Amino acid sequence: MVGLSAGEKHFIYGGIAQDLRTDGRQRLHYRPISVEIGVIPQANGSSRVRLGATDVIVSIKAELGRPSSLHPDKGKVAIFIDCSPTAAPMFEGRGGEELSSELSLALQRCLLGGRSGAGAGIDLSSLVIVEGKVCWDLYIDGLVVSSDGNLLDALAAAIKVALCNTGIPKTTVNLGASPNDQPDVDVSDEEFLQFDTSGVPVIVTLTKVGRHYIVDATSEEESQMSSAVSISVNRHGQICGLTKRGGAGLDPSVILDMISVAKHVGEQLMSSLDSEIAAAEASAEDQ
Amino acid sequence: MEYVDSLTGFRLDGRRPNDMRQIRGEIGVVAKADGSALFEMGNTKVIAAIYGPREVQNKGQQANNQALVRCEYSMANFSTGDRTRRPKGDRRSTEISLVIRQTMEACILTHLMPHSQVILIEFLVHILLKFFMYFLPKICFLQIDIFVQVLQADGGTRSACINAATLALADAGIPMRDIVTSCSAGYLSSTPLLDLNYIEDSAGGPDVTVGILAKTDKVTLLQMDAKLPMDIFENVMQLAIEGCKAIAHYIRGVLLENTKQLECRRGI
Amino acid sequence: MTTMQRELRLSLNQTQRVRLQSALQQLEEMTSLASAITVVADTIPVNHEDSILKGHGTSDLNGEVVATLCGVVERVNKLVYVRAQRARYKPEVGDIIVGRVIEVAPKRWRLEINFSQDAVLMLSSMNLPDGLQRRRTAVDELNMRSIFVENDVICAEVRGFQHDGSLHLQARSQKYGKLERGMLLTVPAYLVKRRKQHFHHLENYGVDLILGSNGFIWVGEHVDMNGENHILADQVSREDMADKSCVGQVTQEVHERITPLEIRTHICRVANSVRVLSALGFNLTVEVIVDTVEASISLNTDIKDILAAEFYVQTAEREVQRRVSLSRKKG
Numbered sequence: 001m002v003g004l005s006a007g008e009k010h011f012i013y014g015g016i017a018q019d020l021r022t023d024g025r026q027r028l029h030y031r032p033i034s035v036e037i038g039v040i041p042q043a044n045g046s047s048r049v050r051l052g053a054t055d056v057i058v059s060i061k062a063e064l065g066r067p068s069s070l071h072p073d074k075g076k077v078a079i080f081i082d083c084s085p086t087a088a089p090m091f092e093g094r095g096g097e098e099l100s101s102e103l104s105l106a107l108q109r110c111l112l113g114g115r116s117g118a119g120a121g122i123d124l125s126s127l128v129i130v131e132g133k134v135c136w137d138l139y140i141d142g143l144v145v146s147s148d149g150n151l152l153d154a155l156a157a158a159i160k161v162a163l164c165n166t167g168i169p170k171t172t173v174n175l176g177a178s179p180n181d182q183p184d185v186d187v188s189d190e191e192f193l194q195f196d197t198s199g200v201p202v203i204v205t206l207t208k209v210g211r212h213y214i215v216d217a218t219s220e221e222e223s224q225m226s227s228a229v230s231i232s233v234n235r236h237g238q239i240c241g242l243t244k245r246g247g248a249g250l251d252p253s254v255i256l257d258m259i260s261v262a263k264h265v266g267e268q269l270m271s272s273l274d275s276e277i278a279a280a281e282a283s284a285e286d287q
Numbered sequence: 288m289e290y291v292d293s294l295t296g297f298r299l300d301g302r303r304p305n306d307m308r309q310i311r312g313e314i315g316v317v318a319k320a321d322g323s324a325l326f327e328m329g330n331t332k333v334i335a336a337i338y339g340p341r342e343v344q345n346k347g348q349q350a351n352n353q354a355l356v357r358c359e360y361s362m363a364n365f366s367t368g369d370r371t372r373r374p375k376g377d378r379r380s381t382e383i384s385l386v387i388r389q390t391m392e393a394c395i396l397t398h399l400m401p402h403s404q405v406i407l408i409e410f411l412v413h414i415l416l417k418f419f420m421y422f423l424p425k426i427c428f429l430q431i432d433i434f435v436q437v438l439q440a441d442g443g444t445r446s447a448c449i450n451a452a453t454l455a456l457a458d459a460g461i462p463m464r465d466i467v468t469s470c471s472a473g474y475l476s477s478t479p480l481l482d483l484n485y486i487e488d489s490a491g492g493p494d495v496t497v498g499i500l501a502k503t504d505k506v507t508l509l510q511m512d513a514k515l516p517m518d519i520f521e522n523v524m525q526l527a528i529e530g531c532k533a534i535a536h537y538i539r540g541v542l543l544e545n546t547k548q549l550e551c552r553r554g555i
Numbered sequence: 556m557t558t559m560q561r562e563l564r565l566s567l568n569q570t571q572r573v574r575l576q577s578a579l580q581q582l583e584e585m586t587s588l589a590s591a592i593t594v595v596a597d598t599i600p601v602n603h604e605d606s607i608l609k610g611h612g613t614s615d616l617n618g619e620v621v622a623t624l625c626g627v628v629e630r631v632n633k634l635v636y637v638r639a640q641r642a643r644y645k646p647e648v649g650d651i652i653v654g655r656v657i658e659v660a661p662k663r664w665r666l667e668i669n670f671s672q673d674a675v676l677m678l679s680s681m682n683l684p685d686g687l688q689r690r691r692t693a694v695d696e697l698n699m700r701s702i703f704v705e706n707d708v709i710c711a712e713v714r715g716f717q718h719d720g721s722l723h724l725q726a727r728s729q730k731y732g733k734l735e736r737g738m739l740l741t742v743p744a745y746l747v748k749r750r751k752q753h754f755h756h757l758e759n760y761g762v763d764l765i766l767g768s769n770g771f772i773w774v775g776e777h778v779d780m781n782g783e784n785h786i787l788a789d790q791v792s793r794e795d796m797a798d799k800s801c802v803g804q805v806t807q808e809v810h811e812r813i814t815p816l817e818i819r820t821h822i823c824r825v826a827n828s829v830r831v832l833s834a835l836g837f838n839l840t841v842e843v844i845v846d847t848v849e850a851s852i853s854l855n856t857d858i859k860d861i862l863a864a865e866f867y868v869q870t871a872e873r874e875v876q877r878r879v880s881l882s883r884k885k886g
Contacts, residue, residue, distance in 0.1 A: 002655070002667075003706035007735025011775075014813035015823075022738050023830075024823045024858030032863065034566045040439060041330070043365055050564045053318045057438065059365030080372065085359050085434040086317050086336035092359050092434065093376070141364040145334065145436070146317045279566070315561040322641070340643065340671040396614070396623055429671055457595050460642025462612065462623035465596045502596040503616065542594045546625045549640045551586040552579070552836035553746065554878060 035276040045166025049158040053148035058158040065137035075127020075135040110232035110241030149219040156203035167192030201234035233266030290475040322459025326451035330441035335451035339431035353397035355430040358388035442484040469498035470530030497527040501535030578871040610636025644744035644769040651753040653767035680725035737775015742833040744770035760821035827861035
């Protein structure tokens with residue numbers, strides 16, 4: 001990350017105050033999003049999302065597993081993010097670990113709900129095959145290929161797109177002789193069920209610079225932030241999760257205002273994502 | 288298991304024994320890197336990014352009078368068929384990083400970016416043309432970072448990494464003595480097979496990976512596991528070298544097209 | 556032919572893709588590649604009877620001259636060399652460059668200038684704040700931070716390589732010095748040609764545009780070349796700010812000095828035009844940049860839409876027209 005001089009910081013700051021950022025965007029405007037689906041053919045679902053120079057790939061694999069004893073009626077989802085050294089030399093070796101775990105945890109919090117599994121953006125009960133015995137384990141793996149700020153929003157968008165692209169194989173269950181036996185599950189190679197993504201939220205990160213908040217900060221703008229709040233919003237305008245980063249304190253009224261802004265921006269982001277997904281699916285079909 | 292069908296002579300994926308998989312190279316996939324490239328061999332997909340030449344960050348690593356070349360190889364969690372979380376710095380990654388580094392180091396003209404040696408010689412030919420002569424004993428230390436990220440692994444990953452790194456180094460404008468390309472070959476069902484995919488690779492037969500300097504026709508990387516009789520080894524190695532040459536031809540085409548495009552767009 | 560989008564990944568619809576391909580095709584046809592394109596390890600055809608001097612990017616292999624870089628072969632009398640494209644900036648004496656301070660060292664500043672090593676700006680190569688021509692004292696050394704600190708953006712001129720191999724800069728004239736109230740863009744160095752003029756004051760817009768030969772481009776509010784007053788005023792305001800001990804907070808004075816919105820719109824427009832032209836790979840000259848800005852104004856393009864697909868394609872088409880008319884004028 002290159003440092004910025006006092007003059008440049010001042011310029012960025014002034015631009016945000018005047019609602020004209022360095023690349024001409026308004027405060028609440030996202031960079032153009034470009035979406036590709038099915039980039040990892042061997043996965044059940046995958047996507048690549050580009051937000052300016054930020055480039056992330058998400059792959060979703062479904063494997064058979066056992067549900068946890070606490071939640072025998074739910075499948076399991078695990079999210080792992082990795083920052084590739086190709087994005088920045090400082091990610092080499094273990095340099096990217098801190099950022100990777102921060103991103104993984106933030107995404108888990110926003111998409112998977114609480115410890116009890118309540119309020120998860122992803123419907124875990126749709127992943128169960130035989131209650132208490134067999135379920136689908138979804139592994140969501142994200143890779144940051146290139147970074148120019150706003151990784152969390154890009155990753156959440158990529159996860160949403162990948163889930164839209166995910167097909168869970170159909171299973172036929174042959175129950176064993178006794179109820180204690182592990183049932184035999186035939187996994188179909190042909191038929192797939194599209195994952196239900198209507199409840200999956202998007203994440204809107206609002207970065208506070210001075211007295212104003214901006215959406216989709218570039219890495220230059222992120223270096224100026226006093227604090228950032230990431231809010232995950234679903235289609236119905238409900239808040240599914242919230243994370244605050246940065247040391248500066250925020251007045252509670254400010255946070256409430258940010259939430260309402262996030263809801264509004266989240267709607268627009270969702271609709272633009274939907275149209276991008278539709279376009280990507282259409283072009284994939286053409287090919 | 289029949290890796291080569293005895294009747295038709297086709298392999299499991301429909302190729303002939305001497306057929307390489309579909310290859311594709313693309314330059315400039317990571318905007319922030321000094322040079323970057325994507326290389327695909329069949330289903331194996333690899334991105335290489337170059338950062339450098341730049342001043343050495345960790346002075347302790349500076350060894351001799353040459354630019355330091357560093358390499359890191361990483362595999363994405365989703366790159367293999369069965370998804371596994373790989374810890375960073377596991378032995379296979381370290382070994383492949385070393386192999387790629389040594390191969391690329393052999394072809395990068397590191398002595399042109401050294402410590403205490405002449406680096407740039409531009410001669411004053413005509414005063415009106417304003418060229419200057421610099422003798423530059425340099426005291427700064429330079430390093431070149433090569434980062435390779437595997438997106439999909441379907442056999443031949445180290446070859447794809449070397450090919451991607453070659454493209455990326457050319458993109459970054461780092462002087463090289465030759466184009467390095469790499470390809471693998473094996474021996475299954477009594478037939479030498481070119482460019483093994485994952486299934487063929489894990490069949491237990493020998494896997495010969497060769498890297499060559501295309502123009503000077505020199506072998507710079509040679510690795511093999513398992514046993515092979517000498518005469519068969521020669522055939523398999525020769526086959527791999529043919530594959531390397533074919534890739535070199537393709538890479539040259541990609542670089543030529545890219546250079547031409549950049550020059551045309553630039554204008555006068 | 557790929558569209559080669561590196562920085563700007565745009566989703567073009569079918570029509571836009573076709574238009575872009577045809578524009579790029581026309582550009583390709585127009586360029587007469589009299590000088591040969593070469594790829595690494597290609598043999599460069601030379602007349603072996605002449606004594607050829609092998610320059611940068613070439614090496615000797617069994618008596619043949621072989622390229623070590625991808626680029627264009629240039630021949631100047633007996634010198635044969637390869638001009639690479641996306642390689643690092645190659646400094647030449649007298650170049651005007653823009654750099655960023657990365658370290659304040661005794662009697663010098665180290666600057667990052669997109670070269671393989673950092674450049675050095677000696678305290679003795681800088682004008683003193685009081686404008687006097689005198690020897691630098693120990694007090695001056697201690698006050699170096701009052702002139703430039705880390706991360707400051709500075710415009711300077713390449714003085715040359717010293718015997719120890721380091722690259723030295725000088726900033727003695729009034730037109731060099733710290734750049735504030737604007738933004739710095741990075742483009743590949745090969746897109747900026749060496750011209751007589753690198754400082755451009757775009758009067759219509761009140762914008763200063765500095766095209767550093769190293770690929771660092773400064774776009775900012777116009778600053779009169781009052782030289783010493785400017786630096787002095789800075790020092791005064793900095794002391795004021797330190798007194799009030801409000802680091803990171805906004806003071807009354809700083810509020811007053813925010814760039815006015817109108818000039819800011821022009822700055823952003825110019826900056827985005829530079830970004831589009833750099834993404835397309837076109838040479839950056841002040842004429843092309845101003846043309847692009849004027850086109851965006853006349854087309855009523857929103858500033859952020861300059862980076863969108865439609866304007867990208869239109870810029871390519873405009874460039875085709877421009878080069879056609881240029882070649883007609885010549886021919």
